[in-house]
Amino acid sequence: MATGNASSATASACRAAPLGTVMTSSEVLAYxxxxxxxxxxxxxxxxxxxxxxxxxxxxxxxxxxxxxxRDRRTIDHLNCRWYVKSDGVFYAVRLN
Structure with missing residues (x-):
């Protein structure tokens, strides 16, 4: 979903690389x-x-x-962030 900022970023990037010129890989990455x-x-x-x-x-x-x-009810009421292991198992980490 495009935002107003994305449009201005696109416009400024287009000004940086006028039609007919080629951007370097660093310029493409920055864009x-x-x-x-x-x-x-x-x-x-x-x-x-x-x-x-x-x-x-x-x-x-x-x-x-x-x-x-801990049960899900308790986790949802704690200050936790969810993580998932490579095998798809979820676990939570208390932030404080």
Whole structure:
């Protein structure tokens, strides 16, 4: 989804490389990075498991590094961030 910032980024990038000229790989990278910034591509997003069962248990890494099992209801009320392992298993990390 394009934003006003993306349009201005596109316009300024087009001015930097007039028709008939070729951009270097560094210029292409800079252009793509500006488009990504303008569109919020790198903005962090939260995600969580699709299973909303409040009694389902998940591993939670506590601030002291210890892993405990906690139910989804508790995790949702704590200041946690969800992560997923390479095998698709979710776990939460308490932020404070």
């Amino acid at each position: 793509n990075m500006e488009l990504a910034r303008a569109n919020g591509v790198n903005k962090p997003q939260d995600f969580k498991p699709a299973d909303n069962d409040p009694n389902r248990l998940y591993w939670v890494r506590e601030p002291n590094g210890v892993y405990l099992q």
